[in-house]
Amino acid sequence: MMDKKRGKQSYVLPDKPRVTAWASMAGKKEAAGPLGATFDETFEDDTLGEKSWERAESKMLEHVVDMALSKAKIFADSVDLFLGGDLLNQIVSAGYTARSLGIPFLGLYGACSTMAESIMLGSMLIDGGFAHNAVCATCSHFSTAERQYRFPLELGSQRTPSAQWTVTGAGATLLTKDTTHPIAVEAATVGSVYDLKQTDANNMGAAMAPAAMMTLKAHLSDMGRKVSDYDLIVTGDLGHVGYDLMKILCEKEGICLDKRYIDCGCEVFDESQDVHAGGSGCGCSACCLNGWLYGRMLSGEVKRMLFMATGALMSPTMSQQGESIPSVAHAVSLEVV
Amino acid sequence: MRTLKQKKTPAQQEYDALVKQVSPKSEVPWSLVKAFVVGGLICCLGQAFNDLGEKVFMLDKKGVSAFTSMALIFLSALFTGLGVYDKLGQFAGAGSIVPITGFANSIVSPAMEFKREGFVLGVGAKMFVVAGPVLVYGITASVLYGVIYFIVQMIMGG
Known part of the structure; x- marks a missing residue:
């Protein structure tokens, strides 16, 4: 029964569920960033013609799922599962998207780790024989996140230098059993929640870096692998502060992260865009993965990639009550077969 | 933002120091x-x-x-x-x-x-989600100031 489990918290997927199609979408600021050309669609109007930003966010999620399905030339009614979540209270973007799609839905909340969490669960369900295919998607929107977690947009407050900028973007990955496609999910590590008592909600990278290090360490030891077994190790949205901390923390554990380690939060914007410590949000890793990163795998540049999305599991209420920020990171290992 | 009263472990304190060192500071x-x-x-x-x-x-x-x-x-x-x-x-x-x-x-x-x-x-x-606290404590402070002023005047005057 337990023959797919490795070590303490990792799993191998012998059937190697395939990444069949993907799609991404991003806003104006992301389009102007270094990865602008890699998104399937970008948009100028951050309301997407909707009455509110919340509605725009769920429209964006629905649209990336539709795009992924149409690339695979299948209809929503032939998809077994929709796994998704977002940052908003009660994961409404995913819920409302599921309402229009009509695909059986499992809502996930892993904060910004949702992209990795959904791919991990989707591929496990496929590998376990519970589904033939599954669509995994997540999104975030700068304006909805700001009003939920911070201040009104027009308030003239100053952002601290360690603060990150929530990415307006969405990404969807379609996983299937069909082995004709080249990119496979071959292993996964479920992250434990870790907290080094960071309380600054304007320094999420510092809160999440320890969780990312722990998941990476667990993955390597569970799977008996080294950093050099991967061409690319990607974290979700640690940003510049978290990226530096991650490297230091890993070095202390004897894991040397070299040039093959990147962070989506550092890649999605460039320094001239005044985003301080980089990008964040579920959409940050989602729109980087579902275009740019899969593209690099497809072109043969990257053969095996460890994708670790990181999430800070806090809420403004808990922060106001003086609680620290617990964090999690989930890892999926993707390889070209 | 308030911080937790509970004591941090040495590992957590060490991490705090590291975070402080790595995080960019306001100019x-x-x-x-x-x-x-x-x-x-x-x-x-x-x-x-x-x-x-x-x-x-x-x-x-x-x-x-x-x-x-x-x-x-x-x-x-x-x-x-x-x-x-x-x-x-x-x-x-x-x-x-x-x-x-x-x-x-x-x-x-x-x-x-x-x-x-x-x-x-x-x-x-x-x-008033942002300005509310300013109003609450501003008005409270002005009332308190008024009461103190009133008492002081009474004593000094009487």
């Missing part, structure tokens, strides 16, 4: 200069309205201060609505928060933001 001297210049300019503008009220409109002392505040609040609300004030705030920090214009911005911005939730539960309920 305090440059921020001070920006805040001073912008805050000063807003006050100069206030002085200009003051002179205008006094010399052109021939208002009395009370009228002048009301006119000055109203003009500044109007401009702040206008520029908040035009989406300019938040950019000024990002640049100037306390320079545009401390003057009365910052207070107006803190009321107009949530009112704009929560319009979509309706006029009662949105605008009405959320309008």
Whole structure:
């Protein structure tokens, strides 16, 4: 029964569920960033013609799922599962998207780790024989996140230098059993929640870096692998502060992260865009993965990639009550077969 | 933000030190200069309205201060609505928060933001979400000050 489990918290997927199609979408600021050309669609109007930003966010999620399905030339009614979540209270973007799609839905909340969490669960369900295919998607929107977690947009407050900028973007990955496609999910590590008592909600990278290090360490030891077994190790949205901390923390554990380690939060914007410590949000890793990163795998540049999305599991209420920020990171290992 | 009372373990303290070392810091001297210049300019503008009220409109002392505040609040609300004030705030920090214009911005911005939730539960309920604490403690402090002043006057006078 337990023959797919490795070590303490990792799993191998012998059937190697395939990444069949993907799609991404991003806003104006992301389009102007270094990865602008890699998104399937970008948009100028951050309301997407909707009455509110919340509605725009769920429209964006629905649209990336539709795009992924149409690339695979299948209809929503032939998809077994929709796994998704977002940052908003009660994961409404995913819920409302599921309402229009009509695909059986499992809502996930892993904060910004949702992209990795959904791919991990989707591929496990496929590998376990519970589904033939599954669509995994997540999104975030700068304006909805700001009003939920911070201040009104027009308030003239100053952002601290360690603060990150929530990415307006969405990404969807379609996983299937069909082995004709080249990119496979071959292993996964479920992250434990870790907290080094960071309380600054304007320094999420510092809160999440320890969780990312722990998941990476667990993955390597569970799977008996080294950093050099991967061409690319990607974290979700640690940003510049978290990226530096991650490297230091890993070095202390004897894991040397070299040039093959990147962070989506550092890649999605460039320094001239005044985003301080980089990008964040579920959409940050989602729109980087579902275009740019899969593209690099497809072109043969990257053969095996460890994708670790990181999430800070806090809420403004808990922060106001003086609680620290617990964090999690989930890892999926993707390889070209 | 409050911090937890419970003691941190040595590993957590060590991490705190590391975070402090790695995290970028605000450029305090440059921020001070920006805040001073912008805050000063807003006050100069206030002085200009003051002179205008006094010399052109021939208002009395009370009228002048009301006119000055109203003009500044109007401009702040206008520029908040035009989406300019938040950019000024990002640049100037306390320079545009401390003057009365910052207070107006803190009321107009949530009112704009929560319009979509309706006029009662949105605008009405959320309008003072930022300025509320200032009002509560500002008014409380002024009442306390009044009471103390009253007692002191009574003692000194009696």
